[in-house]
Amino acid sequence: MRQIATRPALAFMLVPLPLILFLMLAVVFAPGLPRDLPVVVVDLDGSTMSRQIVRMADATADVEVVEQLTTLNEGRQALVAQRAYAVLMIPAEMEHDLLRGQKPEVVVFSNSQFLTAGGIVGRSLSATVSTFSAGVSLRLLESEGIGTDRALELITPIPVQQSPLFNPSLDYIQFLLSAVMPTIMQIFICAAAVLSFSRERHSPNGMARLLRLSKTPTRAILGKLLPYTFIGTFVLLLGDVLMFSFFDASFRGNVFVFFLSGFMFILTCQAMGAFIALIAKDTTGALGMMGLIVAPSFGFAGVSFPRFGMTLFSQVWGAVIPLTPYLQLRTDQTLRGAPLEYSLPTMAWLFAQLLVFSTLLWIMTRKTAGQGPVSADEAINETREGNI
Amino acid sequence: MRNLRRFVAEFFGAIRTLLADDSAKSTMIVGILIYSILYPQPYVGEVLRDVPVAVIDQDNSTASRTLVREIDVTEWVDVTAFAPDMETARDAFYRRDVYGIVIIPEGFEANILASRPAPVAAYSDGSYLLIYSNVMRAVATVAGTMGAQVNYARLTALGVDDGVARTMLSPVTVTNVAVFNPQGGYASYVVPAAFVLILQQTLLMGIGLLHAGRKLPTGGRLWATIAAYFVLYMIWVAFTQMLLPFLYSIPRTGEFGTLLLIAIPFICACIAMGFAIALAIPWREGVVFLLVVIGMPLFFLSGISWPVEMIPDNLRTLSMLVPSSTAISAIVAVDQMGASARDVAGAIQTQIVLTVVYSTLAVGLSRLPRNRRQ
Numbered sequence: 001m002r003q004i005a006t007r008p009a010l011a012f013m014l015v016p017l018p019l020i021l022f023l024m025l026a027v028v029f030a031p032g033l034p035r036d037l038p039v040v041v042v043d044l045d046g047s048t049m050s051r052q053i054v055r056m057a058d059a060t061a062d063v064e065v066v067e068q069l070t071t072l073n074e075g076r077q078a079l080v081a082q083r084a085y086a087v088l089m090i091p092a093e094m095e096h097d098l099l100r101g102q103k104p105e106v107v108v109f110s111n112s113q114f115l116t117a118g119g120i121v122g123r124s125l126s127a128t129v130s131t132f133s134a135g136v137s138l139r140l141l142e143s144e145g146i147g148t149d150r151a152l153e154l155i156t157p158i159p160v161q162q163s164p165l166f167n168p169s170l171d172y173i174q175f176l177l178s179a180v181m182p183t184i185m186q187i188f189i190c191a192a193a194v195l196s197f198s199r200e201r202h203s204p205n206g207m208a209r210l211l212r213l214s215k216t217p218t219r220a221i222l223g224k225l226l227p228y229t230f231i232g233t234f235v236l237l238l239g240d241v242l243m244f245s246f247f248d249a250s251f252r253g254n255v256f257v258f259f260l261s262g263f264m265f266i267l268t269c270q271a272m273g274a275f276i277a278l279i280a281k282d283t284t285g286a287l288g289m290m291g292l293i294v295a296p297s298f299g300f301a302g303v304s305f306p307r308f309g310m311t312l313f314s315q316v317w318g319a320v321i322p323l324t325p326y327l328q329l330r331t332d333q334t335l336r337g338a339p340l341e342y343s344l345p346t347m348a349w350l351f352a353q354l355l356v357f358s359t360l361l362w363i364m365t366r367k368t369a370g371q372g373p374v375s376a377d378e379a380i381n382e383t384r385e386g387n388i
Numbered sequence: 389m390r391n392l393r394r395f396v397a398e399f400f401g402a403i404r405t406l407l408a409d410d411s412a413k414s415t416m417i418v419g420i421l422i423y424s425i426l427y428p429q430p431y432v433g434e435v436l437r438d439v440p441v442a443v444i445d446q447d448n449s450t451a452s453r454t455l456v457r458e459i460d461v462t463e464w465v466d467v468t469a470f471a472p473d474m475e476t477a478r479d480a481f482y483r484r485d486v487y488g489i490v491i492i493p494e495g496f497e498a499n500i501l502a503s504r505p506a507p508v509a510a511y512s513d514g515s516y517l518l519i520y521s522n523v524m525r526a527v528a529t530v531a532g533t534m535g536a537q538v539n540y541a542r543l544t545a546l547g548v549d550d551g552v553a554r555t556m557l558s559p560v561t562v563t564n565v566a567v568f569n570p571q572g573g574y575a576s577y578v579v580p581a582a583f584v585l586i587l588q589q590t591l592l593m594g595i596g597l598l599h600a601g602r603k604l605p606t607g608g609r610l611w612a613t614i615a616a617y618f619v620l621y622m623i624w625v626a627f628t629q630m631l632l633p634f635l636y637s638i639p640r641t642g643e644f645g646t647l648l649l650i651a652i653p654f655i656c657a658c659i660a661m662g663f664a665i666a667l668a669i670p671w672r673e674g675v676v677f678l679l680v681v682i683g684m685p686l687f688f689l690s691g692i693s694w695p696v697e698m699i700p701d702n703l704r705t706l707s708m709l710v711p712s713s714t715a716i717s718a719i720v721a722v723d724q725m726g727a728s729a730r731d732v733a734g735a736i737q738t739q740i741v742l743t744v745v746y747s748t749l750a751v752g753l754s755r756l757p758r759n760r761r762q
Contacts, residue, residue: 112577
């Protein structure tokens, strides 16, 4: 604790910095859903009907028509220069063809390099054209002498009722922010544990002195890590309070289970960080190694791209990182409100990680306390892994 | 000539210094190589296929079985379970055995035969957007195709002419063409962008590790050091933007010349910023810690995964102080979308301004008494 107080820079990095980052991300995701994303229109028809399609597209919440261009080439230009995420192209003679019963083709070019935005505008524009088409269909059927209600039934013979479970508005705050926050927290907790243990590990006789002071490896570990555990839990709590109160993220689970998971998650991250600090050669090396393991963990946790779609290696690698079970538990306990029994296996998994990392840490603490600081000769003999 | 020879010697001296420092070497060389292998791993499948779904078929007729079979053969989902009721399906769902539930109510076939609407329901998990869109796409597509067939049969039965019936049911066809990333692959979307950020962060860290809290090299030696970092990172730009996409079969269309026009000012801006940070925070661990934690938030500010239009203006302006905020999408545009230098002129200008700003800042910081004393 004294060490934290004496280093204002470290103190800043442990509490205000994560909160500043949370707030910043919260501000970024505050809208919850992307709205009025820019698209351009290439209307080669210029008829009453084509203008109606453009008006309909502009009226949807997702899309805003920012420019009307005259050639497809200009439309492509707008995509490349990132002035728009999609081009809606209405072919020449569309109205004319439509009235003569030749099916004209409207094309939506969406920029899939920006997967999220491109997907949203692509779907929205396609839906607009389909709606327009259904309207025309209705009029045609009525002109054949089929009644309006009957015609409506004919247009959608198999309606699909689509229901998103647990995230009714398909809101990104629920989806991204609640996953990104713990990811950033994991980096902080690991890094803090690395710094705290590295200081002893890489100073002359630091570990031996630490052990003399605290008698047993267990007490040494607890004494070094507990202050950070409290800070970490406090910051995670603050972040969650922000999420659930300010952003109305849904919480349907069991508060106790949720906090227990968070607490276990923090302990596991600390054990992992401290263990890395003890096997690495110096502090910056330990931080670098931690960064390599923790920084890509968001991808491996399966929030953006699901785990069952990954290669075996990625599934195994992801299973070792504390973030993976914790994010599952969060989803279970916040959005899904899953009954406790479904979360138990995941909790056991997180607990197993905690046990493994703690045991490794305990062994390393004993081992390093028995020896002096790493001497130059030993450093050279250390495995390559220590250098990473 | 002698000057040049001395410069070359100092240049290699700087490279040797970098290689001699284990932390810097593992950050600026070994780390990037490991990232190249590790980072894309979760996404190498590119497209999410065969999401496991459970079906509750309460109708159990020829029509409903056809619908289920058609859903099963799409590449988006895989019917892995038949549940007798919602209870069982929900249980499989909570267990994460399935990620979607399709319900075909009783009377599905009878409704179709009687020319009544025959609704079906699809549920999926809204907390995983990729999974949700796969499930909905599969069910909606199959229901649409099957519905069109049913309709067509009805109209022709009413004596409507074949061609007219087709036109009546879908007078306008709409085609959605995905450009620049035709298969909508996840690796194609995230990998090129992430590596721009990885280059920036490792370069800033490396400079912090080598120079934070230490005496700066002077005169010609400083220029040789800068040149060494520059050359090393230009090699990395080529490696991550040209070779990596090739190795992971990510489609790319960019021209190397145009890529250089944005990459050169970007790397210069990063080097200048690196020195400014190293002079501002004379504590090596502090520099690394700070850079490790801000990596992910910086990615969300780049506009790749979350549209820049949605980021509040003040925050967007503030984020431009970091080279990656404008460089990521510009480099992706050049490399993946074949943008010309004119298309990304704004980003190129921003990088040049940042280079000047951070160089000035670094020079200013180096004159501080604290840094002169060393």
